[in-house]
Structure formats: C-alpha cells, structure tokens
Amino acid sequence: MTVSSRMQLITALVQRDPDRIIGTRESDWVDFKSVWPGVGPYDLGTDKGKYELAKDVAAFANAGGGLIVCGFKAVQKTTELYETATKATPFGKELVKPNSYKDVLTEYLRPLVKVDFHWFDHPDGDQDTAGHYFVIEVAPLPEQERWAIVTRGLNEDGKFVRGAWAIPVRNGDTTAYLSPDEVYRLVNDGLRVRRGPAARPTPHADRAAERAALRSRLNMDDTPVLFFQSTPSPLTGLLPGMYATGGVVEALTHQDTLRGVTAFNFASGIHRPEPLDGGLLLTSPPRWGLWVEADGSVTAAVAADREMLGWAMESYGSHQFGRISVFVLTEITLEYFRLVDRAILPRLDGPWTHSVVAVGFAQAPPRTLAPGADPEFPFQGAPQPATSDAWSQSWEAFGDPERDAHAALQRLYPLFGLDVAANPFTDPAAGRVDPQRLVGVS
Structure with a gap:
C-alpha cells in the first residue's frame, strides 16, 4: 500500500500505520529523510546541515508547500525514476530540538516561512523497532510574497559563503534552483511593475x-x-x-x-x-x-x-x-x-x-x-x-x-x-x- 496525498500520509501516521507509507514515492508534496545515528535528520552542528534544512523548507515554500517526513529511508532503484520510501526508521525525540530548527529558519530564510512541527508515535508492540516520526509541514508562500531565499551559499567544503544566496524550488521529487537569468528577469519585472500600472491580482490557485x-x-x-x-x-x-x-x-x-x-x-x-x-x-x-x-x-x-x-x-x-x-x-x-x-x-x-x-x-x-x-x-x-x-x-x-x-x-x-x-x-x-x-x- 502507498499514500497519494498529504491527508492520507498524516492519517497513516496518526493511526500508527507507517507500513502504509512504504512504497510512496517522493514528489512535489513530500520528501523523506532518514536519520543519522546520534544526529537526527539534519546535523545542525554543521553549516551544511543548517543549509540543507533551510534549502528544503524554502523549496517547498516556493512551490505548493509540502511535508518533510523524517524517519523513513528513501531509495531510488535502478528501474525507477523516483526515490521511494522503503523502510521505516523511527528515532528518539532527543535527536530533534524544534526550537533549534526554528532558529535556523529564522536566521537563514527571507521572508519567514510558516512551518509546523509534528511528532507521531511508532506502533507499540513492535519487537524490532521503536521511536517516533517527525514531520515538518511547510506552507506555500503566497504568490505576491515569493520567493523564499536562503541567505547563504555553500562552498565545496560544506562551509557557508557570506554574500551568496540561493532560491530553491521543489520540482517533482528533486530541488531545483532559479537560474541567474530567471532572477534577473524577476528583478526587472518587479521594477517595471513599480514604474507602471498596478499589477493585476494573482489568479486563484486550483486546489x-x-x-x-x-x-x-x-x-x-x-x-x-x-x-x-x-x-x-x-x-x-x-x-x-x-x-x-x-x-x-x-x-x-x-x-x-x-x-x-x-x-x-x-x-x-x-x-x-x-x-x-x-x-x-x-x-x-x-x-x-x-x-x-x-x-x-x-x-x-x-x-x-x-x-x-x-x-x-x-x-x-x-x-x-x-x-x-x-x-x-x-x-x-x-x-x-x-x-x-x-x-x-x-x-x-x-x-x-x-x-x-x-x-x-x-x-x-x-x-x-x-x-x-x-x-x-x-x-x-x-x-x-x-x-x-x-x-x-x-x-x-x-x-x-x-x-x-x-x-x-x-x-x-x-x-x-x-x-x-x-x-x-x-x-x-x-x-x-x-x-x-x-x-x-x-
């Protein structure tokens, strides 16, 4: 069995039925994160870990929003195009400090993106596995407030580069970045709107x-x-x-x-x-x-x-x-x-x-x-x-x-x-x- 929507995924976790999620492929609304022993899904003790968290949240905010589901291993098989959740890997709550996650997002994202954090329990009675699942729910930025920018870049050594920035966007099961040409066009479009007539309202998004x-x-x-x-x-x-x-x-x-x-x-x-x-x-x-x-x-x-x-x-x-x-x-x-x-x-x-x-x-x-x-x-x-x-x-x-x-x-x-x-x-x-x-x- 797999899930095909945010509602189905959350329902499966609420009902303590993680097996329903196995086989679900990553997409424009869900990203699965396995957990490093003793570290958690993101190593916030490193620049690279902070960047990865900010990048993943910004990518969903710049698209239609989505869920970052921590506690599932995802693998891309040679016969498939997408990574798929293959194993539940619940973990201890001590590996994630939500306030630290919030601090990273506050410092390295502009504008501030709305996120919600949720814990879900692994079913009792499992002799082989125990722990919890951590879900970061990312709300989409309204069209008139896009784009979310990560205010740092990374060098080849995984260290922050001041003065660098990135605009990530969730694209299917991967993260893409706006190119310099696209950023240039957006800046100039914004200048033209300022100089010219008021912009037309953004069309209603189909839900x-x-x-x-x-x-x-x-x-x-x-x-x-x-x-x-x-x-x-x-x-x-x-x-x-x-x-x-x-x-x-x-x-x-x-x-x-x-x-x-x-x-x-x-x-x-x-x-x-x-x-x-x-x-x-x-x-x-x-x-x-x-x-x-x-x-x-x-x-x-x-x-x-x-x-x-x-x-x-x-x-x-x-x-x-x-x-x-x-x-x-x-x-x-x-x-x-x-x-x-x-x-x-x-x-x-x-x-x-x-x-x-x-x-x-x-x-x-x-x-x-x-x-x-x-x-x-x-x-x-x-x-x-x-x-x-x-x-x-x-x-x-x-x-x-x-x-x-x-x-x-x-x-x-x-x-x-x-x-x-x-x-x-x-x-x-x-x-x-x-x-x-x-x-x-x-």
Whole structure:
C-alpha cells in the first residue's frame, strides 16, 4: 500500500500505520529523510546541515508547500525514476530540538516561512523497532510574497559563503534552483511593475490536491462528485478560533440549517467534526464530506449519485441517466454557503475565492439536469446531459450566502447547456437563491 496525498500520509501516521507509507514515492508534496545515528535528520552542528534544512523548507515554500517526513529511508532503484520510501526508521525525540530548527529558519530564510512541527508515535508492540516520526509541514508562500531565499551559499567544503544566496524550488521529487537569468528577469519585472500600472491580482490557485484527497477519503474515486471550495487570499497561516468556544468546531457541530439535519446540508446527527492536521473534517459517507484546513481553506464533496444529488430521481427517466434533483442541488449549494460565508469567511480579512467543480459528470452514464423543478412539480423540459468531465468555475466571494449560491448555480447550469433562470428556486433579477421557495416546497 502507498499514500497519494498529504491527508492520507498524516492519517497513516496518526493511526500508527507507517507500513502504509512504504512504497510512496517522493514528489512535489513530500520528501523523506532518514536519520543519522546520534544526529537526527539534519546535523545542525554543521553549516551544511543548517543549509540543507533551510534549502528544503524554502523549496517547498516556493512551490505548493509540502511535508518533510523524517524517519523513513528513501531509495531510488535502478528501474525507477523516483526515490521511494522503503523502510521505516523511527528515532528518539532527543535527536530533534524544534526550537533549534526554528532558529535556523529564522536566521537563514527571507521572508519567514510558516512551518509546523509534528511528532507521531511508532506502533507499540513492535519487537524490532521503536521511536517516533517527525514531520515538518511547510506552507506555500503566497504568490505576491515569493520567493523564499536562503541567505547563504555553500562552498565545496560544506562551509557557508557570506554574500551568496540561493532560491530553491521543489520540482517533482528533486530541488531545483532559479537560474541567474530567471532572477534577473524577476528583478526587472518587479521594477517595471513599480514604474507602471498596478499589477493585476494573482489568479486563484486550483486546489486539485485537496479535492483528490477528500474524494479518496470518502471512497468516491469512481463516483461523479460536485465540489465546493473556498480559499482566502493571501494564505496567512492559521484560521483563528478553529477549536475555540464559539469557534469553527461549534459551528460545524451545531449548524443553523434550513430544514434540520435530515435535509440536504452538511450537518449530521451522528458524526462529529474530527481534528485533522490543524483543521477539521466532517464526513457522512457515502454522501458528502467537508474539510476545513488549518489556514481556513474549505473543500466540500457531494456525491452525484442516488445517495445525494440524485435523491429520489431514479424513478424519473431512463435508468441509463443519472438525473440530478434540482431541489437537492439548490439546497445543498445554499447550505454550503450559509455555513462557510457565516462561520469561516468573517474570521479572515481580505478577499476570498469560491469555486464550484464538477468531476466525472459526463462519464457514462452521464449526470443530467432538467430546466424547471423536479418532475413532481411543474416540469418544463427534458433532462440535459453534462458536457464535460472536468468543469471548474471560480468567482470572488460576495460573503452573502444567497448571492454566492446563485453565483455557483449560475456557473454550474451551463455545464448542462442550461441557464440558471431555469431554476425555480432562484431570483435571477436579484441574483439570489430564495430560501423561502425551498422551505415552501418542504
């Protein structure tokens, strides 16, 4: 077995199941470090060790962030292109002093990069091995703050060279460096921006890895899925009040829904939000899952099958088509934004980006959507099949649930060749979803 995402790797360590990580290849999101006896993963008593730590952290910060997982031996076989975790090598906590790691990063990185340190225990009862695993979680620098620079270089003897510097970048399973030509271009681009008009905002980064991780955790890899995502800009660190009284955990546990926990929303009378890697995960398999990350980013997944979006639609139309309920689609969309716009967005200043992503909707049998309401209500036309398997649309959040829900549906309906005005629960003139129309049907 291997893991394919940060969430899966952290989950394996939390569950004391390091064997699941064996066979995982190094990539743009994970680097494995074995441990030197009596020294640890980085020898901070040497210039070379300090440089290696600063370089590895900067490389992930200059890419998409990632995990430096200490306590696994990685080997590149002659028949493979990548180094792969081949053996668990847990070690004693006395070999790592997190404050010393922080001091090195503070001294040798500009700007300061956000990192979190995590310890995980090796399973009890192992007669051959004992100890712990140490994970350095590196947050990506926002685009407008890149690049992280290591403020020293190394000579051939492994000694610091003052006045030298480097800009490392994680590239697949290796570390590359920006060339002098690239640095020259960046400097001149910056000068031109200063002299000219204000730079355009950085485009919203697609959080595909988070969607894939949540989809896998819900065992929805073969199920068409509708995702909602919300991301602050810039990513500034930890979302305030994640576990506090009156904070996010309470908002998820006691949701203010339109029609109670048995309706189509992200509330549950059975499941409770679980702490996960500094954030919270709330799931109700096989129907939906919602993940609030430590930095405030939110990813929600909804199954586009008879368990959720196709609820009660099986008896209407051919069995070859996966018909989506207009009512369910509209209610779950509005409930997502009622939760996120009210409980998450106000905790971080600055613009937020909302996204709606439909994955696998055109695969056989395709998901279909009809104009008007569901068949038991006034019916306007035939169901239309989805025309893409990878539909993704984003917009700057309004922070108003009814407006954001309308914006999501406005971007989803064209996937089926329809206009959002065909949805009877919307007010196109006002650009809003009308909650009273939904409650009135129930």
